[in-house]
Amino acid sequence: LTTLFPARSLAGEHVVLTAGPTREAIDPVRYISNRSSGRMGFALAAAAARAGARVTLVSGPVALPTPPGVERVDVESAAQMHDAVMARIADCTIFIACAAVADYRVATPADAKIKKNDADMALALVRNPDILADVAGGAQAPFTVGFAAETNDMQANAEGKRRRKGLDMIAANWVGRPGSGFDAEDNALEVSWDGGSVALGPSPKTRLAEALLEVVEQRLRDKQS
Ligand code: CTP
């Protein structure tokens, strides 16, 4: 992390990002969600805007201010996030999927608050669409960057996701370790692509965002040349 990310190096690019958790309704007052704070995605959006890109940030429910110069679209569920991304992806040149998207939603959310009774209960869940895989598999796909937050076998899991989803790059991080992952101010990333990898951090998410964008920009130029 020695070089400073050049000021206008992403001028002319349209960066679309997802960030934060999604909420999958059980009934009008309850939902299924996860521990994402949204900080890594918001830091990346801010850094991309500072680097001169047009930035669209599709965010699940988070407690963060919109970074300067960023167009923010708020969504709740994975299905809404999928639709919001697909509606904005046509002229996107770099797509970064930071969101912790719920893999499943409740099959039939209740219209009214569910009342308890003496029996146990089971929730039927159905698969959500994979936003990142759909973007990467689309016609004229942008440069696609995925994240992989893992508790075990980080490299192998991340590499599998990169290949399965057809991504240009994946950024893997450990969760449940001190100083990394969800709800942490600092993070460390193992970034890999077809034929290379680099370790970034541990450092504050703002600094890490600049370092990751620098790697993205280099790989994007390589792909274009
Ligand atoms: N992702 C997405 N849409 C989904 C699920 C995941 O866009 N429905 C994106 C995430 O934003 C992340 C990447 O895919 O960039 C990997 O997410 P992750 O949950 O780690 O991988 P999955 O493929 O869902 O596999 P699993 O949860 O089983 O590890």
Ligand code: CA
């Ligand atoms: Ca998942």
